Amino acid sequence: MVCRVLFLVLFVIPAVCPAAEPTKAQVEFFEKKIRPLFAEKCHSCHGSEKQKSGLRLDTKDGFLAGGDSGPAYNTEKPEESLLLDAVRYKRIEMPPDRKLAEDEIDAIAKWLKDGAAWPIVK
Numbered sequence: 001m002v003c004r005v006l007f008l009v010l011f012v013i014p015a016v017c018p019a020a021e022p023t024k025a026q027v028e029f030f031e032k033k034i035r036p037l038f039a040e041k042c043h044s045c046h047g048s049e050k051q052k053s054g055l056r057l058d059t060k061d062g063f064l065a066g067g068d069s070g071p072a073y074n075t076e077k078p079e080e081s082l083l084l085d086a087v088r089y090k091r092i093e094m095p096p097d098r099k100l101a102e103d104e105i106d107a108i109a110k111w112l113k114d115g116a117a118w119p120i121v122k
């Protein structure tokens, strides 16, 4: 009986409810690698003042809503997200003036693949 309950709690529930709260590691990754990167490299055109192509990257809602071309984050196939293609200079080139460093692009790829945790700070 105890084993059955443990099995449910440890394996079945997390598998059925993947959209649980982000883990501490996911939150830290976002706060250290992604939020500052968006602020430094993207907010001048996708922030509170300007929203090029209708996209905001300074709020979770803005990120999830995407821009004029639709969602920037492909939840089914994170690797094919428009945002990732943009920083990889595939479909469009973002930031337009200078490509991000490889490790910054890798961080975005990892973050998207890992569920794009975006904790809201009030």
Ligand code: HEC
Pocket (backbone or CB within 6 Å): 038, 041, 042, 043, 044, 045, 046, 052, 053, 055, 057, 066, 067, 068, 069, 070, 072, 082, 083, 086, 087, 092, 093, 094, 095, 096, 097, 100
């Ligand atoms: C100097 C201004 C500027 C900066 C900085 C910038 N962008 Fe953009 N962005 C644009 C413009 C202009 C467009 C629309 C033009 C186009 O589609 O080529 C756009 C479009 C996009 C789109 C497509 C939105 C849609 O739905 O059509 C994405 C995704 C995007 N940018 C991501 C980023 C990311 C991520 C960064 C930071 C790493 C960034 N951009 C930085 C100007 C900028």
